[in-house]
Amino acid sequence: MATIAREAHKIRWRYLLDRERVLGSLLISPAIGYIVLLVGVPLLLAIYLSFTNAISGHLEADFVGLKNFRTIVSDPIFLQALQNTFIFTFVSQLIVVILAKILALALVKSFPGRPLARFLILLPWVAPISLTTLAWDWVLGASNSSLSVINWTLRAVGVLGPTDWIYWTAFPSSAMAAIILIHVWRMLPFATIILLAGLTSIPQEIHDAATVDGAGFWRRLFEITLPLMLPIVAVAVLFGIIFTATDMTVVYILTRGGPYNSTHVLASLAWQRGIFGGQLGEGAAIAIFLLPLLVIVAFLMLRLARRTEVV
Amino acid sequence: MAAVEMRGLKKYFGKVRAVDGIDLEVRDKEFLVLLGPSGCGKTTLMRIIAGLEQPTAGEVLIGGQVVNDLPPRARRIAMVFQSYALYPHKTAFDNIAFPLKTQGLSRDTIKEKVEWAANMLGIAHLLDRKPRELSGGERQRVALARAIVREPAVFLLDEPLSNLDAKLRHAARDELKRFQRNIGTTTIYVTHDQVEAMGLGDRIAVMNAGKVRQIGTPHEVYHEPADTFVATFVGTPPMNLIARDDVMIGFRPESFLPKEVYNAHDDLVKFQFHVRRIEHLGSDRLLYGSLKDKDDTPVIAKLPLTVSVQVCEEKDYEFAVRTGDLKFFDRETGLRTEARL
Numbered sequence: 001m002a003t004i005a006r007e008a009h010k011i012r013w014r015y016l017l018d019r020e021r022v023l024g025s026l027l028i029s030p031a032i033g034y035i036v037l038l039v040g041v042p043l044l045l046a047i048y049l050s051f052t053n054a055i056s057g058h059l060e061a062d063f064v065g066l067k068n069f070r071t072i073v074s075d076p077i078f079l080q081a082l083q084n085t086f087i088f089t090f091v092s093q094l095i096v097v098i099l100a101k102i103l104a105l106a107l108v109k110s111f112p113g114r115p116l117a118r119f120l121i122l123l124p125w126v127a128p129i130s131l132t133t134l135a136w137d138w139v140l141g142a143s144n145s146s147l148s149v150i151n152w153t154l155r156a157v158g159v160l161g162p163t164d165w166i167y168w169t170a171f172p173s174s175a176m177a178a179i180i181l182i183h184v185w186r187m188l189p190f191a192t193i194i195l196l197a198g199l200t201s202i203p204q205e206i207h208d209a210a211t212v213d214g215a216g217f218w219r220r221l222f223e224i225t226l227p228l229m230l231p232i233v234a235v236a237v238l239f240g241i242i243f244t245a246t247d248m249t250v251v252y253i254l255t256r257g258g259p260y261n262s263t264h265v266l267a268s269l270a271w272q273r274g275i276f277g278g279q280l281g282e283g284a285a286i287a288i289f290l291l292p293l294l295v296i297v298a299f300l301m302l303r304l305a306r307r308t309e310v311v
Numbered sequence: 312m313a314a315v316e317m318r319g320l321k322k323y324f325g326k327v328r329a330v331d332g333i334d335l336e337v338r339d340k341e342f343l344v345l346l347g348p349s350g351c352g353k354t355t356l357m358r359i360i361a362g363l364e365q366p367t368a369g370e371v372l373i374g375g376q377v378v379n380d381l382p383p384r385a386r387r388i389a390m391v392f393q394s395y396a397l398y399p400h401k402t403a404f405d406n407i408a409f410p411l412k413t414q415g416l417s418r419d420t421i422k423e424k425v426e427w428a429a430n431m432l433g434i435a436h437l438l439d440r441k442p443r444e445l446s447g448g449e450r451q452r453v454a455l456a457r458a459i460v461r462e463p464a465v466f467l468l469d470e471p472l473s474n475l476d477a478k479l480r481h482a483a484r485d486e487l488k489r490f491q492r493n494i495g496t497t498t499i500y501v502t503h504d505q506v507e508a509m510g511l512g513d514r515i516a517v518m519n520a521g522k523v524r525q526i527g528t529p530h531e532v533y534h535e536p537a538d539t540f541v542a543t544f545v546g547t548p549p550m551n552l553i554a555r556d557d558v559m560i561g562f563r564p565e566s567f568l569p570k571e572v573y574n575a576h577d578d579l580v581k582f583q584f585h586v587r588r589i590e591h592l593g594s595d596r597l598l599y600g601s602l603k604d605k606d607d608t609p610v611i612a613k614l615p616l617t618v619s620v621q622v623c624e625e626k627d628y629e630f631a632v633r634t635g636d637l638k639f640f641d642r643e644t645g646l647r648t649e650a651r652l
Contacts, residue, residue, distance in 0.1 A: 208363050209396035213457070214384035214413035223409075227400045 049284035056278040068285035078286060081257075081264040084176065085290065088265055089244045092183045096240055097233065099184070100191035105221075107192070108199045125189035133253040136182045140168040140254075169255050172262035179263060182250050187243065191236045198232030199225070231305040238301035245290055266290055313374030313387070313464040313497055314339045315360060320369035322355055329355040330366070331521030337465075340495045342488070344512035346502060348544065352521040353501045357467050360499065361390050374464055384413065389458035390467040393474065395450050397442040397457075403429075404438040407456045414461065428456040431490075448479050455487075459494065466491070466498040472507060484510055505545045509533065517541045535638075536561075539645040542638065550638070551610040553602065558648060559640040564597070564613035566636040569620045570629045577633060584612065584630040586622055598622060 017023050050068055054061035072078040107118055124132065141148020148168070154160040169175040202225065210224045226233075248267035251257060257264035257272060264272070266286055274283015315337040322330040329352045337343045345353040358364040360371055362383035370377050378386050389410070397406050407428055411421045429435040432452040442450055451471060458466060472480050472487070488511055491498050502508055508515050509529040516526040517540070525537035536542035536550070542561050543549040550561045573579055583603035590597040598612040612630060614622070622628065634650075641648045 203394060203396065205392045205394050205396035206398065208358075208361075209390070209392055210398075210409070211363065212361055212383045212388065212390045213410040215409070216384075216413075219413060224398060228398075 043288075046284045046288050049280055050288055052281045054280040054284075056275065056280050061281065064281070068282045069289075071282060072285055072289070077261045077264065078269065080262060081266050081269040081286075082289070084263060085245055085265040085267075087176065088180060088183070089241055092180045092187065092244055093237055093240045095180070095184045096187045096191050097237060099188055100195050100236070101233075103188070103192045104195035104199050107196055121192060122189045124186050125193075129186060129249045130253060132186065133182060133250055136178075136185075137254055140178055170259060172259065175255050175259065175263045179250050179254060182254065183244065183247070186250070187240055191240060194232060194236040194239075195229065198229045201232075202228050234301045234305040238298060238305075241297055241301075242294055245294060314341075314372075315465055315497060315499065316370075316372040316375075317356070317360070318370045318372070320356065320359060320371065321367045322352075322359060322364060323367045328352075328521045330359065333369070333521075333523055335516060335523060335526065337497060337499055339497055342491055342498045342500065342511060342513045344500045344502060344508040344515045345518055346505060346508040346512075346515050346545070347518035349503055351518045353503075353518050354469055356518075357390075357469055357499060357501050360465075361388055361467055362386050387464040388467055389461065389463035389465075391451075391454045391458050391469065391471045393470040395442075395454040395471075395474070397450060397453055399442050402439050402441055403434065403445065403453045403456075406442070406453055407438075407460050410457060410461045424460050425456075428460040431459070432456050447475050448483065451475065451483065455490070459496075463496065466496050468498065468500045470502050470504075471500075473502070473504070480507075487511065505547070509545070515545075517544060519544070535647075537647055539640045542640070548597065548611045548613065551608075552640070553604070553608045553610070554606065554642065557642050559642055559645070561638040561640060562632045562636055564611045565615070566632050567610065567612040567630055568614065568618060568632075569622070570631045571620055572618055573631060573633070578635070579631040580634055580637060581629055581631045582610075583627055584610070585627050586624055589622065589624055596622070603627065 017026075049061075051063055051065060052061035053064045053067070103121065107114065107121070111117075139149045141151055150168070151160060167174075168178050206224065206228070207220065210220045215223065245265075246267055248265060248271055251263060251265050251268040252271065255263045257268050261269075266289060270283045270287035272283075273286060274280050277283070317333050317335045320330055320333040321328070331352070333356060345356060347353045355364060359366050360373075362378065362381060366379070370379055372378065373386055373388070397403075398409065401409070404425055407425045408421050411424055416424075425438070426435065429438055432455055434449060434452045434456060437445060437449055437453070442453070445453065451474070454471070472483050475483055484507060500508075500511060509532075512529055514526060514528055515532045517524045517532060519540050525532055525541045527535070527537075532541060532545055536545065539552060539559060539561070543552065546563060548564050550563055551567060552559045552561050554560075567582075567584075570579070570581060584598075584600055585603055585607075586598045586600040588599045590599070594616055596614040596618075598614065599609075600612075601607040601609050614620070637650065639648050639650050640646060
C-alpha cells in the first residue's frame with residue numbers, strides 16, 4: 001500500500017507541468033510580477049505623491065488633499081501644456097493613421113524591392129529616439145540655426161538670402177509643428193506595421209469577391225477594407241494615443257518646453273516641475289492628470305475593437 | 312446567357328505552368344464541371360475567366376466577345392468562392408445588395424431584386440443577420456443569392472459545396488442543380504470531388520497539370536476514359552490497371568466479378584484473384600487483393616449486394632471481366648488504344 005501511495009505521489013509531481021492551471025500560472029507569473037513591480041508600484045506611488053507636498057529626496061511628506069491639483073489648474077503654463085498635449089496627440093495621430101494606411105496599402109502589394117522598402121520604413125522605429133531627435137535638431141537647426149539642413153538647402157536654391165534665417169523652434173507654432181513632424185515620423189512605422197498586419201489578415205477571396213461584384217478601388221477601400229480593418233486601426237490608435245500623450249522625449253530634446261514654456265506637454269512639464277524643480281507632489285499631480293481620461297480612451301477603444309470583431 | 316470560350320490559354324507563375332494551353336468551349340446554358348486534383352490549375356483557369364488573373368497567353372471569350380482587356384465587373388460574370396467570401400461586417404441583405412449598389416441602382420430596385428433572389432433561395436427571413444450568425448448552408452445560399460442577384464451571363468462556382476458537411480452536401484447538390492436548370496445560366500463549376508462532378512455536370516472537363524485531359528459527359532468520362540489519368544481519377548475505387556506487354560488493361564472494380572455471376576455465353580476474360588481483405592460498406596463489398604500473375608498486380612473488386620457469392624479473406628477465386636468492359640491504354644503515353652488481346 002505504501003509503495004502505491006508513493007508511486008501516486010511521484011506521478012503527481014512528475015506530471016505537474018502537464019496541468020494547464022499549473023503551467024499557465026507559471027508562465028504568466030513573470031509578466032504579472034513585471035507589471036506589478038514596474039508599472040503598478042510607481043503608478044500608486046505617483047497617485048499617493050500627488051496628494052502630498054513631497055519634494056525630491058524625501059518620500060515622507062504631509063497629505064495636502066487636492067491642493068496640488070488646485071495649484072496646477074490655475075497655472076497658465078500647465079493649461080498651455082494640457083492644450084499642447086491634446087493638440088500634439090490628436091494632430092499627430094490623425095496624420096499617422098492616414099499616412100500609415102496609405103503606406104500599408106502600398107506595401108501590401110508585391111513589387112521588386114519590397115523587403116528593402118519594408119525594412120527602411122521600420123528604421124525610425126528601431127533607431128534610439130534621442131539620437132534621431134538630435135538628427136532632426138540638426139535638420140531643423142533648432143539649437144543652431146546656421147547648421148540647419150533646411151535653411152542651408154533653401155539658401156542654396158536661392159529661396160533665402162544670405163542673411164535670412166528661419167528659426168524653426170523659436171516660435172511656439174513652428175516649434176509645435178516641428179515636434180509633431182518628428183513624432184509622426186517616429187510613430188509611423190509602428191502604425192504601418194500594425195495596419196499592414198490587419199490588411200494581410202483580410203482573406204484575398206473577400207477582395208476578389210468585391211472586385212467581381214463590381215466595386216472599384218475607392219468603394220473597395222471604404223466599404224470593404226476600412227470597415228474590416230477598424231478593429232486593428234482602433235488598436236493602433238489606442239497605442240498611438242497612449243504613447244503620444246505620455247511622451248516627452250521629442251519635446252524635451254528638441255525644445256525643452258521652450259520658447260517660454262510654450263511647447264510643454266504634460267509629461268515634460270511634470271518632469272521639469274517634479275524632478276528639476278524638486279516639487280515632487282506637483283509633478284506627480286501633472287503626470288497623472290490625464291490618467292482618468294486615458295483609462296476611458298483605452299476602455300472605449302478596446303470596446304470598439306471587440307464590437308467590430310468580424311470573423 | 313452566353314457561351315464561354317477559351318483559346319490557347321496559358322498562365323505561368325514563374326516556372327510553374329498553372330494553366331498550360333487550354334482550348335475549351337462551354338455552351339450556352341451548359342453546366343460544365345472542371346474536375347481535377349488540387350494544384351491542377353482549375354481554380355487558376357476560373358480566376359482567368361473571371362478576370363482576377365491575366366493569362367500569360369491566349370484568349371477568353373464570353374458571348375463571342377474577347378474579354379481579356381475587360382475588368383471583372385464588365386464581364387457579366389458572378390462568382391461564388393470556396394469560402395463564400397461574404398462581407399463579414401454586412402448583413403445578408405447588404406451582402407446580396409452589394410453588386411447592385413456598385414451598379415448604382417436605385418434603392419427601391421435594389422430592395423426588389425434582393426428580395427427576389429432571397430425568396431428564390433429561401434433565405435428571406437435571414438436578411439438582417441450577419442454572416443457569422445448563419446449556418447454553413449445558409450451562408451452558401453447568401454453567396455448564391457449575391458451571385459444571381461444581378462442576373463449574370465455566366466456563373467463561376469469554386470468548390471461551393473466543399474465547406475458543407477457531408478449530410479448537407481447531397482441536398483445542396485440537388486438544389487444547386489435544380490436551381491441552375493431553372494435559371495438556365497451558363498455555369499462553370501470547379502471541384503476536385505468526382506462524385507459532385509458526375510452528379511452535377513452536363514459535361515466534365517478533367518484537368519491535370521494545367522491541361523484538359525478529357526472533356527465529355529459524365530457517362531463518357533466514366534466509361535470511355537481518354538487516358539489512364541482520367542481512368543484512375545474518376546470513379547471510387549479507381550479503375551484497376553494491369554500491365555500486359557506494351558499496353559495497360561483497365562477495368563472498373565464493379566466489372567470485376569466472380570465467374571459464377573456471369574452467363575455461360577458471356578464473352579469473358581478470366582483472372583485468378585487472391586482476396587486479401589474485405590470491406591463491408593453496406594451497399595457493396597470491396598475486395599482488396601492481387602492477381603495471380605507475375606507482378607501480383609494489386610486490384611480491387613466491388614461486389615454489389617445482389618452478388619451473394621461467399622468470399623473469404625486470404626483465399627483464391629476465379630474472377631472475370633466482360634471483354635467489352637476492358638479498356639486499353641498505351642503503356643508509354645497512357646492514352647487509349649485499340650483493343651488488343
